[in-house]
Amino acid sequence: MMELYIANKNYSSWSMRPWLVLTAFELPFREVLLPFPKERGTGHFKQDVLAINPNGKVPVLVHDGLMVWDSLAICEYLAEQFPERQLWPAGRAQRARARALAAEMHSGFQALRNHCGMNIRADLAEVGQTLWAEQPDLRDDVARVCQIWSERPDPGGFLCGDFSIADAFYAPVVWRLKSYALPVNEDSQYYMQTMLQHPAMQAWEQAAKQEQDWVNYLEPYQSEPSSS
Template sequence: MYQLYIANKNYSSWSMRPWLVLQAFDLPFEEIMLPFPSERHTGTFKQDILAINPNGKVPVLMDDGLLLWDSLAICEYLAEQHPEQNLWPKNSQQRARARCIAAEMHSGFTHLRNACGMNIRANLNEMGKRLWQENAELREEVARIEQIWSERPEAQGFLCGEFSIADAFYAPVVTRLMSYALPVSDATQQYMQTMMQHPAMKAWVTAALQEVAWVNYLEPYQHHVL
């Protein structure tokens, strides 16, 4: 049984990716939630995660004492451990493409990530309008994402055929586009719907919506009303 250490489902986009892969492929895992503190440099999150991962971040996968501490490395490891399940697409061309687009997400899209932090339960539509007008890099990055998504083999399907690690990597983009109501094409919205209907995605989003913890430093656009 794997152990996956994650942080708040509402906020932690890097935690979401390997969690979705474990869940979608029905791999046996125990989830260990280390919630972010309400204010930076308070609470026990940092000391708790540092006790198991010197890198000090989530997600972390533990497999029988083996520590893995990066979302993409975790997914690669899981794919290697379960070759009978196509965590990466079976078709070699789609597999190559899936790896490229997952890597592009993992190492890029910093404007989207910085301006539109994941916040599943929030309605940030008004802020989204403003960011869209003011932030040209954000518009460019969303255009690139729409291009990637438009190249999926089937309009009703996932990015590289069946659900794969590539989709898990773009899952937090789906929720961001919704939270900030960024203006995207019908084809993009179709993919967002496909993703939102996936059982693993539904399970994560449902759990995120039930969380009440407020993490002030991840809420640049809202005030906490008690």
């Protein structure tokens, strides 16, 4: 049985990608969730991850005596292991596009990442409004995302036809744009709805919203609600 090591579903955008792929394509796996510590550098998260992956990060896939780290490498490994499931699109043109889109997400969109950390349960619309007004690099990133989302082959569908690894790579952006209520064009709103209705996205969302952990260093815009 494959094992996928991830961190908190509310916060861990990299963990989300291979988890969605495994879930959406109904590949059997066991999830191992290693929660982030409340304060950076405390707790045993790092030590637990280092015990399986020397680079100290999740996600990590363990399968058949192999340890595969990095979300894109994990998805490529899965695509190779289960070719009949077509984790990448079957057609050459859409497959090439899907790979390019996943690579672009994997290596870019720094402003979106830096300013708008994924926080599924949060309503950060006010923060989003300020960021939108003050951060031109963020507006550029969102414009590029909207361009990509508007170029779908079927306006009612996924990025490259059926749901594929490319969509899993843009899934955390759907959450970032939603939590920070950043303005997007109509095509992109439609894509976001399509994604939010996908059963794998809904399963992740539900689990994320049930999490109680509050990770201070991933909450730069709000303080922990008091329990009393």
